[in-house]
Amino acid sequence: MDARPILLFDSGVGGLSVLGAVRDLLPQAGLTYVADSAGFPYGTKSEAEIAARVPALLGRLAERYDPRLIVIACNTASTIALQHVRAALDLPIVGTVPAIKPAAEMSKTRVIGVLGTDATVRQPYVDDLAARFASDCVVLRHGSAALVELAEAKLHGESIDLPAYRDAIAGLFAQPDGDRIDVVVNACTHFPLVVEELAAAAPHPVRFTDGASGIARRVAYLTRGQEWSGSPDHRAVFTRFGDAERRLAPALARFGIPRSESL
Numbered sequence: 001m002d003a004r005p006i007l008l009f010d011s012g013v014g015g016l017s018v019l020g021a022v023r024d025l026l027p028q029a030g031l032t033y034v035a036d037s038a039g040f041p042y043g044t045k046s047e048a049e050i051a052a053r054v055p056a057l058l059g060r061l062a063e064r065y066d067p068r069l070i071v072i073a074c075n076t077a078s079t080i081a082l083q084h085v086r087a088a089l090d091l092p093i094v095g096t097v098p099a100i101k102p103a104a105e106m107s108k109t110r111v112i113g114v115l116g117t118d119a120t121v122r123q124p125y126v127d128d129l130a131a132r133f134a135s136d137c138v139v140l141r142h143g144s145a146a147l148v149e150l151a152e153a154k155l156h157g158e159s160i161d162l163p164a165y166r167d168a169i170a171g172l173f174a175q176p177d178g179d180r181i182d183v184v185v186n187a188c189t190h191f192p193l194v195v196e197e198l199a200a201a202a203p204h205p206v207r208f209t210d211g212a213s214g215i216a217r218r219v220a221y222l223t224r225g226q227e228w229s230g231s232p233d234h235r236a237v238f239t240r241f242g243d244a245e246r247r248l249a250p251a252l253a254r255f256g257i258p259r260s261e262s263l
């Protein structure tokens with residue numbers, strides 16, 4: 001039996017939206033969820049900081065947890081550091097990229113919103129996806145660090161503040177053509193965790209999409225035919241483990257993760 005886990009990595013709780021999809025598709029897989037709580041948030045960091053931090057940390061994690069595959073369950077880290085990580089590690093690495101292609105397939109108005117972190121929405125990677133898959137669409141972008149904090153707060157058990165969600169996404173819909181957006185790409189893995197709140201806060205009805213199910217299918221494909229140990233063992237690992245991380249235990253339990261530890 002092969003006990004090696006799939007390692008999913010994010011700055012905080014966002015990657016749980018990806019973990020949920022992977023777990024649904026591969027219930028037999030052991031999952032190690034890593035949140036870089038000491039480095040959180042990524043979205044307000046520079047490209048140089050992310051490109052230096054993420055490959056080094058994943059190298060350390062790969063040595064410690066011996067995963068069969070790593071999922072970078074973070075758009076910010078993926079759009080900036082995916083190539084560096086692939087160059088540094090001899091393991092399959094699955095990244096998270098903004099789901100602009102499916103959004104373009106869904107949109108009737110041909111106006112798409114991309115909601116991510118400040119760091120993600122300014123990446124040339126996003127220009128490239130828009131040019132390749134949505135060249136006949138207007139692609140409006142908005143970066144929100146506040147929305148990342150709101151998703152963290154929700155999973156830490158804090159109460160939901162709808163006006164704060166409205167404020168966080170107002171800048172997307174206030175742009176020229178913003179009133180015609182019919183599909184919003186959740187281009188930060190934190191945002192699917194608050195999709196009901198986003199739907200309620202949007203100034204008009206929109207559909208949301210994200211990359212989680214595509215990532216799960218990719219992971220299933222890359223691990224097809226592999227053995228798994230009898231009963232899957234899931235854990236969460238934090239780069240800093242304090243009271244805030246302890247308060248995540250109920251949310252982690254809802255995702256099937258019974259225990260947490262410090263790196």
Ligand code: DGL
Nearest residue numbers: 014042043075076188189
């Ligand atoms: N969850 C991350 C993403 O997908 C980043 C959140 C943050 O640390 O700012 O981009």
